[in-house]
Amino acid sequence: MIRHIxxxxxxxxxxxxxxxxxxxxxxxxxxxxGGGSVAFTNARIIxxxxxxxxxxxxxxxxxxxxxxxxxxxxxxxxxxxxxxxxAGKTIVPGFINAHAHLNVSPNAPVPVREDLIxxxxxxxxxxxxxxxxxxxxxxxxxxxxxxxQEQDHPGLDRARLYTAxxxxxxxxxxxxxxxxxxxxxLHAHLIKFHINGTPNDMNEATWSAIIDESHKKGLxxxxxxxxxxxxxxxxxxxxxxxxxxxxxxxxxxxVIAEMKRKNVGYIPTLTRDVAVYVYESTPDFLKDxxxxxxxxxxxxxxxxLTTPEWQDKVRKDATAQMTKKALVQGEKNLKxxxxxxxxxxxxxxxxxxxxxxxxxxxxxxxxxxxxxxxxMSAMKVIVAATGDxxxxxxxxxxxxxxxxxxADLVVLSANxxxxxxxxxxxxxxxxxxxxxxxxxxxTQTR
Ligand SMILES: [Zn+2]
Numbered sequence: 001m002i003r004h005i006x007x008x009x010x011x012x013x014x015x016x017x018x019x020x021x022x023x024x025x026x027x028x029x030x031x032x033x034g035g036g037s038v039a040f041t042n043a044r045i046i047x048x049x050x051x052x053x054x055x056x057x058x059x060x061x062x063x064x065x066x067x068x069x070x071x072x073x074x075x076x077x078x079x080x081x082x083x084x085x086x087a088g089k090t091i092v093p094g095f096i097n098a099h100a101h102l103n104v105s106p107n108a109p110v111p112v113r114e115d116l117i118x119x120x121x122x123x124x125x126x127x128x129x130x131x132x133x134x135x136x137x138x139x140x141x142x143x144x145x146x147x148x149q150e151q152d153h154p155g156l157d158r159a160r161l162y163t164a165x166x167x168x169x170x171x172x173x174x175x176x177x178x179x180x181x182x183x184x185x186l187h188a189h190l191i192k193f194h195i196n197g198t199p200n201d202m203n204e205a206t207w208s209a210i211i212d213e214s215h216k217k218g219l220x221x222x223x224x225x226x227x228x229x230x231x232x233x234x235x236x237x238x239x240x241x242x243x244x245x246x247x248x249x250x251x252x253x254x255v256i257a258e259m260k261r262k263n264v265g266y267i268p269t270l271t272r273d274v275a276v277y278v279y280e281s282t283p284d285f286l287k288d289x290x291x292x293x294x295x296x297x298x299x300x301x302x303x304x305l306t307t308p309e310w311q312d313k314v315r316k317d318a319t320a321q322m323t324k325k326a327l328v329q330g331e332k333n334l335k336x337x338x339x340x341x342x343x344x345x346x347x348x349x350x351x352x353x354x355x356x357x358x359x360x361x362x363x364x365x366x367x368x369x370x371x372x373x374x375x376m377s378a379m380k381v382i383v384a385a386t387g388d389x390x391x392x393x394x395x396x397x398x399x400x401x402x403x404x405x406x407a408d409l410v411v412l413s414a415n416x417x418x419x420x421x422x423x424x425x426x427x428x429x430x431x432x433x434x435x436x437x438x439x440x441x442x443t444q445t446r
């Protein structure tokens with residue numbers, strides 16, 4: 001009898017769920033059979049905190065969360081759990097892109113919500129399980145907030161979204177505060193504003209009001225900068241996150257000391273700069289099979305970026321050419337800042353609607369490799385893309401494989417500590433304990 005009632009509840013719940021999701025694309029995740037638990041055994045486990053990996057570890061998922069993790073002898077596998085032998089595999093927390101944009105494409109072939117969901121699924125396809133959108137457009141802000149409210153349950157079938165909504169802005173401090181208040185009312189996860197270093201910038205009294213008002217509302221604040229002087233001014237006024245690298249000069253010991261003292265986080269966004277100049281010719285990576293995993297989305301932009309007209313425009317663009325040098329400076333500063341022990345998060349600026357060629361998914365993987373090439377160890381890069389990314393962006397219950405956190409993880413068929421490019425060797429991606437069903441295993445990288 002009880003069993004019958006339970007079945008009925010499951011059936012009814014299933015119907016409600018099916019009705020509720022009618023407006024969305026078909027599900028792309030598979031929760032464990034019967035809602036039961038899953039146990040990975042014999043896995044190398046990198047937990048995202050920076051601690052040494054567990055070599056033959058067990059990780060148990062129950063109710064969408066990490067239930068237990070540790071050396072085999074210390075973890076009890078619940079009866080009836082689905083066991084997955086992960087010998088030779090490495091489990092890492094799902095990657096966090098702490099500077100993304102989830103913008104609807106101006107010529108999206110599908111409704112806004114569907115367009116945003118297919119983008120979140122593309123992130124997941126590359127192992128990115130959480131994205132922090134530092135700037136919506138008017139066309140997608142409302143849907144972004146909705147999606148953010150709908151992800152707090154087991155069995156998610158897309159990457160998580162934490163959105164800042166539109167950038168905070170104002171002509172006066174009062175307007176700036178009103179702009180923050182509006183975002184706070186919409187439950188923005190954090191606040192973002194710009195100091196571009198141009199005459200159109202808000203004055204200091206106005207942008208500092210954004211920081212002050214955000215803190216009054218309990219929100220962290222990220223600032224877009226290019227110049228060290230602007231980063232320094234924002235740090236002096238209490239900003240929490242420097243959302244791009246400092247790229248005009250060597251980062252100074254004073255700025256580093258202030259970042260440390262005030263616990264300010266740093267997001268280098270190296271691939272953002274690559275995207276500014278690389279389409280002056282046809283980059284090799286467009287032919288990379290790993291890039292082409294994203295072709296269902298990327299092919300909406302590739303033809304335009306490979307026309308002679310586009311490439312000519314980039315070659316003649318002063319900013320694009322200047323950015324080559326800026327990137328070199330940014331890479332140098334990243335190493336200095338990493339050595340100083342500042343909290344660093346991985347971020348790419350991918351997905352911005354107004355700037356094509358910033359590939360959601362692929363560029364996060366390239367970013368990891370570029371960060372490593374500046375001299376950060378593979379472990380440091382992984383921590384930036386997991387535990388520290390969560391810390392910096394104020395994300396709860398993701399980023400590390402600690403009991404109680406969401407089971408957002410990537411199973412890799414090779415060890416990323418041997419070679420950072422092994423983060424591309426994706427065997428499966430799990431979000432809220434559900435295996436993402438449209439992620440095909442990667443068998444080799446170039
Ligand atoms: Zn951005």
